[in-house]
Amino acid sequence: MNTDNTKSQMRKGMLEYCIMLLLHRQPCYANDIIQRLHEAEMIVMEGTLYPLLSRLKKDGLLGYEWRESTQGPPRKYYTLTADGQEALTQLDAGWEEISRTVNFLKQ
Amino acid sequence: MNTDNTKSQMRKGMLEYCIMLLLHRQPCYANDIIQRLHEAEMIVMEGTLYPLLSRLKKDGLLGYEWRESTQGPPRKYYTLTADGQEALTQLDAGWEEISRTVNFLKQ
């Protein structure tokens, strides 16, 4: 079997939650997010992250501001909006529910 | 925002894991699975479950046997194969990893 694929599927949707958890603490730009999630043992690809950030921005959950960089082009620093905070609260509940379900099934 | 969709996405892939956790304990047929997962607060649709069971069967993770029913047509009772047990162990590790990641990000 290809458990890698299944594990990848298990991460689906979790990414959105993890990114919002991250931005809840501090503004980040794309490479920040990739690196910090990597430290948390969650691998994210660029091709996954950018469309996700754009979607959350479009849904009003994220905002961003441009900041200059000393070593290259300017960066988009994303932050949680008020709606984003509220959505995060609901996703916290969703995570708790999944967690309860798994622990219940595992006994 | 539509957090329902996000929650649905968060469950993606988890379903496979939860079903295997369930079958690890006892053989079940489709409606058993739907009902037991419902008790564990995880909603599954028929149109989701049947293709998933077929796929796991095809991958050699599940086997099944027909059993007569006193109230209707016979039922397919699915069980975990040896390969399925092994895959379940790997998925346990995957779940632990995700769980660690989320808890790390939540501090």
Next chain:
DNA sequence: TACAATACCTTGTATCGCAAGGTACTAAAG
């Protein structure tokens, strides 16, 4: 024989993660 209940399965749609590739800006080297 007709009908309802149960059980299994298929098709079409939307969404997502990912690999690959592309564009634009900055700074340093020639």
Next chain:
DNA sequence: CTTTAGTACCTTGCGATACAAGGTATTGTA
């Protein structure tokens, strides 16, 4: 001034999945 390397942002095409809706087959009862 031009070229090159590095950084940052974004898009396209593909495979996989959950779900809604609809279909088929078997059983028992009226």
